[in-house]
Amino acid sequence: MTEQRISDLTTDELKALMSSTIDERLSAIKASLLQEIADLMESKVKSLAAVNGQSNSYILPKLSEAERQQKLKDLQEMFRRWDEEYDEEEQRETFEYLRQVLDEDRLSNRSLFPQT
Missing domain, CATH: 1.20.5 (Single alpha-helices involved in coiled-coils or other helix-helix interfaces)
Known part of the structure; x- marks a missing residue:
């Protein structure tokens, strides 16, 4: 693809460019957020496991x-x-x-x- 100046683009070309740019950025943000959520969940599970291993907590036994x-x-x-x-x-x-x-x-x- 050859480089063009933005002022030389048609309205439809600008819409397509904006749409693809927004889609790429949203995909990157979504992937980043999903990874951050997964990391937070893993951290929470580890911290809960650490708390349950301490003597000041108690897990009820199954009866x-x-x-x-x-x-x-x-x-x-x-x-x-x-x-x-x-x-x-x-x-x-x-x-x-x-x-x-x-x-x-x-x-x-x-x-x-x-x-x-």
């Missing part, structure tokens, strides 16, 4: 089905005990006390828990 069932039974037992120990009257008294204390020092004159 067998029997262990999972036992933990579920333990939770059910804990909730059953809570239900047995629940004292509705004590809970009401605690709520009333908390409502009174929280409303005493409010900056607003409106109650945090209005009486219904």
Whole structure:
């Protein structure tokens, strides 16, 4: 291809030149960004692996089905005990006390828990 001055090019030739130049630059930018993303992802994976190897982190072990069932039974037992120990009257008294204390020092004159 012979070199031409830009001022000698037709409109269609300028459009084609601009289009090809833009396409080349965009392809180069895309390739560069993809490489940068891949490098960042690899760096992140390495840093996570390094963190998981330190003593201040903990990865939960996978549980067998029997262990999972036992933990579920333990939770059910804990909730059953809570239900047995629940004292509705004590809970009401605690709520009333908390409502009174929280409303005493409010900056607003409106109650945090209005009486219904």
